[in-house]
Amino acid sequence: MATTLKNNNSRKHNHHPFSLIIINLWLLSSSSLVGADADDQHLHPTSKHIIQTHYHTLQINSLFPASVCSTNTTPSTGSSKRQSTLEVFHRHGPCSQLGQDTDATITTPSVSEVLSHDQSRVDSIQAQVKSDSSKVKIKNTNSNPNKLKDKKANLPVQSGRSLGSGNYIVTVGLGTPTKTLSLIFDTGSDLTWTQCEPCARSCYQQQDPIFNPSASASYSNISCNSPQCSQLSGATGNKPGCSSTTCVYGIQYGDQSFSVGFFSKDKLTITATEVFPNFLFGCGQNNQGLFGNTAGLLGLGRNSLSIISQTAPKYGKYFSYCLPSTSSSTGHLTLGKSGVSRNVKFTPFASSQGTSFYFIDILSISVGGRQLPISQSVFTTAGSIIDSGTVITRLPPAAYSTMSAEFRKQMVKYKTAPAYSILDTCYDLSGLTTITIPTISFTFGGSVKVDLAPSGILLAVSTSRVCLAFAGNNNADDVAIFGNTQQKTLEVVYDVGRGNLGFGPAGCK
Structure with a gap:
C-alpha cells in the first residue's frame, strides 16, 4: 500500500504522523458522501470517519493572504x-x-x-x-x-x-x-x-x-x-x-x-x-x-x-x-541535508530527457479517496516534471478531464461559476464562510502517496469565486508539470546525487 503524506487542515498546524488508511470502496460510492459536511451529526460513525479523512472543511478566507506577514519557524523540520x-x-x-x-x-x-x-x-x-x-x-x-x-x-x-x-x-x-x-x-x-x-x-x-x-x-x-x-x-x-x-x-x-x-x-x-x-x-x-x-x-x-x-x-x-x-x-x-524531517518519503527521479528538468513518475491520482480510472499510459506518454516556477499543475488532457469530472461530482452541493482563464472548474461561494472539499492526492513512483494541502487544491480568483487549481495540457504528448501551487506547505527534498525526490508533510504553514 502507498505511503501517505497527510497535510494538515488549513486552520490547524499541528504535525500529524503518517497513517495507513484502509478504505471500504462500497462506502465511498455512497451518494451521501458527495459534497457532505464534516459536521453532519446524522451520518453513521464509519461514514463520519471517511468524511474527516477524505474531505477538508476550511474557512474560505484562509485561501486569501493576510495583509501582514506571518513568519514561519517550521518546528517540524527544524x-x-x-x-x-x-x-x-x-x-x-x-x-x-x-x-x-x-x-x-x-x-x-x-x-x-x-x-x-x-x-x-x-x-x-x-x-x-x-x-x-x-x-x-x-x-x-x-x-x-x-x-x-x-x-x-x-x-x-x-x-x-x-x-x-x-x-x-x-x-x-x-x-x-x-x-x-x-x-x-x-x-x-x-x-x-x-x-x-x-x-x-x-x-x-x-x-x-x-x-x-x-x-x-x-x-x-x-x-x-x-x-x-x-x-x-x-x-x-x-x-x-x-x-x-x-x-x-x-x-x-x-x-x-x-x-x-x-x-x-x-x-x-x-x-x-x-x-x-x-x-x-x-x-x-x-x-x-x-x-x-x-x-x-x-x-x-x-x-x-x-x-x-x-x-x-x-x-x-x-x-x-x-x-x-x-x-x-x-x-x-x-x-544540504542537515535538518530534513524523518517523515520525508522518497520517489526516484524518472529517466531525464535533458540535463535541466527534474522528471518524476506519476502513478495515480485520487479525489476524495477515490483513485481515478486513468490508464498508466496517459502519464508515461510524455512523462512529468516537478517545477518550482510553474504556478498551476498541468495534467494530460485525459487525466485532467477525469479529475475535473470527479471533483465536480463530489462538489455537487455548491453553485458552479464560469471558467476563469485556464481554470474551468469554478464555484460561486457568495454568502458562505466555510466550504468542504474532497482531498486530492498523487501517488508517485515507489508508491509514495502525497496528500495536497487545501491551498494546493483551490485557487481563489475573487472574493467569492474559487477554482480547481489544475489545468489540462493541450495535447497528450505535452509533458505534465507538478507546479508550485500543489507543492504548498510540503517539504520538497531534492537528493540529486542519489536520484531521489522527497515529500514530507507540514514543512511550513
Missing part, C-alpha cells in the same frame, strides 16, 4: 536551525520587501495576468522538453564591445509574457563587500544571473541596488577560451559569444524576456558562515521582461553551472524547500 537555510518569500506578498514597493509603475499582477504568464512559461517548457533544437537562438548583441555603451534604460513593468509570475524569492549576498540581492529561485533554470552596472544596454527596474562589479574586490570576468564559457550552451540553450576577451552569455525564456551580459565569477554568500568564492554567474547588461522588481534568478536545475552543482562539494547536490500556503507567510530553501 529548518530554522540549519546554517544553510534561506527564507522564502512570495515576491508579491507582504513578507517581501519587493511586495511593499510603493512605486506607481510597479503593480501586483492580477490573477488573470499570473495565469497568462504561467501559460507562457508552460509553453516554453513544453518546447524545451520536446526538442533541444527548438530553443530560440538569441542574437549576440554584445559581440561588438561598443554596443555595450548605449544609453541605460529602465523599463516599466508591464503585462506580458515572461519566465513566469507567482514565483518565490530568496535573498543572497554577492561580492566583496557583500551586496544583498533578491532572486527568483527556479528549479527549471540552471544559470544564476543578476542585473549589473553599468546596464550598458538596458535594465528593468528592481528593488535592490543594481550590483556594481567594479565595486567588488573579488569579481572577475570569465575569458572566452575558458572551459567554463563552453558550458554555457548546456545551461542557457544558446552558444556563448565574446566581447573582446570576455565570455558573453545570453538566455531567453521562450518569449521576449531575456538577459544578456558578461559571464563572471564572484563570492556568493548564502549565510554568514556559508560562503562560496569563485561562484559562476551572469552579470546582465541587457535585461528585459517581466521579472518583477527582483534582481535576477537563482538557477536550481541539474546542469553543471547551477548553484546545486557548483556547491556540490559542500552540500552533495542536496537541497529542499517549502512554499508557504499563502503569500503572507514565509517558507524556506535549504542547501
